[in-house]
Amino acid sequence: MSDPVPDLPAAIAEHLSALSEGRASGLRLKDGIVSLVLDVTGLSADARAAMEAALRTAIGDLPDVTQVRIAMTAEKRTLRIVAVGSGKGGVGKSTLSANLAVALHRLGHRVGLVDADIYGPSQPRLMGSEGEKPTAEGKQLVPVMSHWGVPMLSMGHLADPGQAIAWRGPMAGNALGQLIDAQWDGIDILIVDLPPGTGDVQLSMISKHKPAGALIVSTPQDLALIDATRAVSLFEQADVPLIGLVENMAGYVCPHCGEASDPFGQGGAEAAAAQMGMPFLGRIPLTIAIRTASDAGLPPAGGDAAEAAPFLAIARRLEAWLATG
Numbered sequence: 039m040s041d042p043v044p045d046l047p048a049a050i051a052e053h054l055s056a057l058s059e060g061r062a063s064g065l066r067l068k069d070g071i072v073s074l075v076l077d078v079t080g081l082s083a084d085a086r087a088a089m090e091a092a093l094r095t096a097i098g099d100l101p102d103v104t105q106v107r108i109a110m111t112a113e114k115r116t117l118r119i120v121a122v123g124s125g126k127g128g129v130g131k132s133t134l135s136a137n138l139a140v141a142l143h144r145l146g147h148r149v150g151l152v153d154a155d156i157y158g159p160s161q162p163r164l165m166g167s168e169g170e171k172p173t174a175e176g177k178q179l180v181p182v183m184s185h186w187g188v189p190m191l192s193m194g195h196l197a198d199p200g201q202a203i204a205w206r207g208p209m210a211g212n213a214l215g216q217l218i219d220a221q222w223d224g225i226d227i228l229i230v231d232l233p234p235g236t237g238d239v240q241l242s243m244i245s246k247h248k249p250a251g252a253l254i255v256s257t258p259q260d261l262a263l264i265d266a267t268r269a270v271s272l273f274e275q276a277d278v279p280l281i282g283l284v285e286n287m288a289g290y291v292c293p294h295c296g297e298a299s300d301p302f303g304q305g306g307a308e309a310a311a312a313q314m315g316m317p318f319l320g321r322i323p324l325t326i327a328i329r330t331a332s333d334a335g336l337p338p339a340g341g342d343a344a345e346a347a348p349f350l351a352i353a354r355r356l357e358a359w360l361a362t363g
């Protein structure tokens with residue numbers, strides 16, 4: 039039998055300070071039984087298990103210790119999903135989703151991005167993370183970390199580029215579930231770029247994963263705005279609060295002279311938002327700089343050019359909405 043430790047509490051405290059990253063509290067020692075509480079907030083399942091095992095071994099090996107009881111707690115954090123939807127494709131839903139995620143990160147939020155457009159994933163290209171593969175921990179996918187500080191998951195990370203993804207409804211639903219139920223530890227806001235349109239895939243996703251709110255994207259044309267009303271009724275059907283409408287490709291800014299023109303008129307989206315009873319969150323101009331940067335995997339919201347400003351302004355409005363929720 040090993041010699042008793044003259045000051046057992048001090049020996050335990052030494053191990054705690056070396057191994058617990060300051061996460062241990064409530065230390066008790068009675069009849070050789072050591073009990074403590076470990077706050078594992080923000081740690082991955084593997085990191086939790088490793089910390090717990092290291093503490094059990096180190097403290098359990100001390101003479102006079104017969105048992106080590108560790109209660110693990112984590113601050114209850116709820117991940118809030120913000121869905122970005124549109125009535126039809128090509129209006130800039132993916133561009134807005136990527137840039138909002140990057141802008142929210144710049145504003146200091148812990149934000150993740152899911153590309154739920156599983157038939158035509160474009161987020162890996164927009165965020166410059168093409169070719170990266172998520173890992174898995176147990177049954178959960180571990181998101182890919184983008185260069186912009188935003189962890190993300192897209193079917194484009196799982197399928198080879200150019201490979202057609204032709205799934206039927208239930209399979210598509212499962213794939214989407216895996217992206218959303220992935221390991222988003224440490225993330226508070228999850229921006230979900232929905233597939234375009236208002237069909238079953240969208241409805242089942244929003245019914246199952248209950249977004250905290252939804253943003254609708256539209257271009258200024260009347261027809262696109264009519265499509266936007268369909269997206270609105272989809273969210274209303276599922277009882278998802280509408281955060282507001284964003285007008286994309288609003289007016290054209292000439293790259294040579296900087297002059298802005300409005301081929302589709304001005305103010306239509308704002309009026310439509312009022313008609314649909316939801317806030318208007320802002321407009322993003324149609325500029326070549328936004329398209330070329332996006333195609334190059336450089337989300338404008340991550341840079342310091344003028345193109346970042348409208349995304350940051352909309353992110354601030356989203357931030358304000360989330361703060362009241």
Ligand SMILES: Nc1ncnc2c1ncn2[C@@H]1O[C@H](COP(=O)(O)OP(=O)(O)OP(=O)(O)O)[C@@H](O)[C@H]1O
Nearest residue numbers: 127128129130131132133234323324325328329332
């Ligand atoms: N404000 C903008 N100015 C210039 N180009 C833009 C703007 N917004 C989006 N685009 C470009 O328009 C195209 C479509 O955008 P995006 O992929 O974001 O649309 P989407 O609604 O997500 O489309 P899909 O339904 O196909 O997923 C892209 O080439 C993108 O770079």
